[in-house]
Amino acid sequence: MEVQVCAVIPVLNEEKHIKKCLDSLLSQTMPVQILVVDGGSTDNTLNILEEYGSKIQVLNNPKKRVSQARNLALNKVEDNVTHLLEIIGHSYIDPDHVENRVQDLLNLEKELGKKIGAIGCRTESADVSNDIEIWIEGALSSPIGSGGGQFQKFKGRARTKVPAFCLHNVEALRSVNGWDNRFITSQDSDLSMRLISKGWEVWRSDVSSVYMYKRSSLKNWWKMSHRYGFWRTKVVLKHPNRFDIREVLPLVGLILIFALEKWWYAPVVYASTLLMIGIVYTTHDKSLQSRISSLFGIPLCLIILHTAFTIGLLDGLLRSGRAPNDRT
Numbered sequence: 001m002e003v004q005v006c007a008v009i010p011v012l013n014e015e016k017h018i019k020k021c022l023d024s025l026l027s028q029t030m031p032v033q034i035l036v037v038d039g040g041s042t043d044n045t046l047n048i049l050e051e052y053g054s055k056i057q058v059l060n061n062p063k064k065r066v067s068q069a070r071n072l073a074l075n076k077v078e079d080n081v082t083h084l085l086e087i088i089g090h091s092y093i094d095p096d097h098v099e100n101r102v103q104d105l106l107n108l109e110k111e112l113g114k115k116i117g118a119i120g121c122r123t124e125s126a127d128v129s130n131d132i133e134i135w136i137e138g139a140l141s142s143p144i145g146s147g148g149g150q151f152q153k154f155k156g157r158a159r160t161k162v163p164a165f166c167l168h169n170v171e172a173l174r175s176v177n178g179w180d181n182r183f184i185t186s187q188d189s190d191l192s193m194r195l196i197s198k199g200w201e202v203w204r205s206d207v208s209s210v211y212m213y214k215r216s217s218l219k220n221w222w223k224m225s226h227r228y229g230f231w232r233t234k235v236v237l238k239h240p241n242r243f244d245i246r247e248v249l250p251l252v253g254l255i256l257i258f259a260l261e262k263w264w265y266a267p268v269v270y271a272s273t274l275l276m277i278g279i280v281y282t283t284h285d286k287s288l289q290s291r292i293s294s295l296f297g298i299p300l301c302l303i304i305l306h307t308a309f310t311i312g313l314l315d316g317l318l319r320s321g322r323a324p325n326d327r328t
Helices: 018-026 045-050 066-076 097-112 131-141 170-175 187-197 218-238 245-259 265-280 288-315
Strands: 005-011 033-038 057-060 083-086 091-093 118-125 157-159 164-169 202-212
Touching: 005 018, 005 066, 005 097, 018 033, 018 045, 018 091, 033 045, 033 066, 057 066, 066 083, 066 170, 066 187, 083 097, 083 170, 097 118, 097 164, 097 202, 118 131, 131 218, 131 288, 164 170, 164 187, 164 202, 187 202, 187 218, 218 288, 245 265, 245 288, 265 288
Parallel strands: 005 033, 005 083, 033 057, 118 202
Antiparallel strands: 083 164, 091 202, 118 164, 157 202
């Protein structure tokens, strides 16, 4: 059967970036159906969507969440659609992204002699416009900022539990009843684990990337970091083999402060590591002011990431979650 791709875009107040996202999908070298699922935007997003007319299809998502948006799309796509492409309103792709992804998928399936449940790609930073975005990108590029998640700068093609911006086989999605609507964040991690448990293989490949606009304020960076920690706990409770020791290292360091006789070893090592990361991953911008800013800003963003993520991990043991109000 010929591969037919439908790009599914959950949105909520994405007036700043949605046009670039849609234009990049409409300029693909391989035809792609486009399904936008709006969670109740109150800015100019809906007016922008109307400008595209019949080039795109728009659905209303009264429950707002990404998992519910994708399940709505899964139930609405045309019968000839074989794969859903994950994308978000604050991202864009190169013109040959879908064609490269599909060809890579077909090559892999030919090599393995079977269908693949999902294959993800690399996530790159979109254009940065202020120092905080530069700091966040530097923090995520570092070994103690990316972990093994969607921002990891991997190379090649390999099996994984954490693919980003997947090209999903529709048959595979329906075999596990789509996304779990209980997950507000990390719904993709839960989905991947259920696909693997069902016998589907999940891969990632660097043949192309999705360019994503990241948070542009320290407040939103804190909220995102806490949210990812919170929902990572929910995923691990449901899928214990998803546990990654790297994600609890900040908590281990805190325990060492109280456990070691020379308690100051742990914070000295941590501070030294942050300083080294700040030096190595500082921006290559020619501006001296920007380089000095990153030297301090990257460690600051790492401290926020580690602190908020760890609090989120612990918080996930105590509370049920609620939908975010800053992004879908």
